[in-house]
Amino acid sequence: MIRMKNIRILIKNIRDGLKNIVRNFSLSLASISCITVTLLIVAVAIIGSLNVENFTNVIRDDFTIVVYIENDCDDKKENEIKGEIQDLSNIESIEYNSKKQIADDMKKESQIFDTIISSWSESENPLYDTYLVKVKDSDKISNSAKKIEKIDGVALVKYGEGMIESLLSIFDIIEKILIVIVVSLIIVTAFLIVNTIKITIFSRQEEIEIKRLVGASNFSIKQPFVIEGLFIGLIGSIIPVLVTIYGYSTLYEKTGGILFSKFIKLFEPFPFVFIISSVLIVIGVVVGMFGSSRAVRKYLKI
Amino acid sequence: MEFIRITDVEKTYPSGVTALYGLNLKIKKGDFTFIIGASGSGKSTLMKMLYREEKPTAGEIIIGGVNVAKLKNRKVYKLRRKLGVVFQDFKLLPKLTVYENVAFVLEMFGYDKNEVRVKTLKALDLVGLKEKVKSYPSELSGGEQQRVAIARAIVNAPKLVICDEPTGNLDPDTSLEIMKVLEVINNLGTTVIVVTHDRDIVNKMKKRVILLDKGRLKKDFEKGTYDKNEKH
Incomplete structure (x- = not known):
């Protein structure tokens, strides 16, 4: 009612x-x-x-950490490094890019590169094998980069330091x-x-x-x-x-x-x-x- | 049996003006009572406290067993639904017809359409305005407008109707007409309180008259019984 x-x-x-x-x-x-x-x-x-x-x-999705691996590492060691990176938190994906692949890519970029690089024998290739690492949270990219740098066998880590940070803050x-x-x-x-x-x-x-x-x-x-x-x-x-x-x-x-x-x-x-x-x-x-x-x-x- | 009991009521406005001093008053169920007095005698303040537009500073106002003085603002509507109020300036809604002006009260309370129609027409019939249901207030005379206001006041069958200077804006003949309407309502068992300063009307009607003077009860003329306990 x-x-x-x-x-x-x-x-x-x-x-x-x-x-x-x-x-x-x-x-x-x-x-x-x-x-x-x-x-x-x-x-x-x-x-x-x-x-x-x-x-x-x-x-942000394009932000990538490039991990350069010491040249004296064999395939097994490289896999170990990959495993260690994967174990870190905040890792989205890892992609392997061998120095041979990089050299081939560079050859395509210009004729000069092509000429120079073609003259190298396989053992002479001075480039590094790399891992291209993408992170889940790009705000923590520098933190992840630092951790990767400490892994044994990693020669160098690059992720556009400075530029990325200022972009992020903007x-x-x-x-x-x-x-x-x-x-x-x-x-x-x-x-x-x-x-x-x-x-x-x-x-x-x-x-x-x-x-x-x-x-x-x-x-x-x-x-x-x-x-x-x-x-x-x-x-x-x-x-x-x-x-x-x-x-x-x-x-x-x-x-x-x-x-x-x-x-x-x-x-x-x-x-x-x-x-x-x-x-x-x-x-x-x-x-x-x-x-x-x-x-x-x-x-x-x- | 008393319907309204006012005990030691005092009202001082925030400005410091005191309108009523220690008022005591009893009104019986079914009574017709006039409250008269000069401007500033406190009669309007008393009315406003009856329908709880104002709160007394001290004292009790019991209406039908409820202490109105203690009623919270958001509960005031419960009191107002049980009484009808009529004003000097009619307070009709100009954009609504006569019928709508009376019916909206019932609609607001959620009565169904049929009930609303029956009760509204009954109230308008009682005040003699059944023929004018479709008119707008601006098309009516002052007396007719006041009758619409009375119909609105009684439509929900209240036990008490309070009229604050209901004839203040009307000529003597029309005023008497309005009083006759109020008398009819009173004869149906409703307690009626009328504030006025129209002596002629008061004398003609021969009802109980309460005279207020400067915030105090001065005289209480009552036909028949006279309560000796009442101050005056």
């Missing part, structure tokens, strides 16, 4: 919430456009930050800045919307007062406003969602998914844009409901 009552009240409040948006259309429009504009900026920021993260990951900074931008945008939106909705509710103070006087609980006064906020958030996210879906897939098509250089690869548009769209809708709805709820609070006696 009580449940029936609550369902009826909920249905009535949903109807009232929709009616109120239409009834106070100019004011609703203010809240809706406020959400629309900020969600557009949030969309650009999220798409930007995710893509930056994406291509930093692409670059990526880190870019990521943090983007997160700060997105989070602060969401907070600013919430505040903007609270204030816009406060203005719209200001004109409905009397309605709230009367409801209070005839025995409406705080919850039952709040509910239609919160539902109204939900719809405002939903309507406000329509344009940002469309812009995200069509804008991003168009951008991807026009650029072929590559921006400026081959390192900067964009996410495939599908299902990426749908995920972003859902996030935008959730942000719009939550912020709309939160904004309404905060704004009504002022007129309730709690």
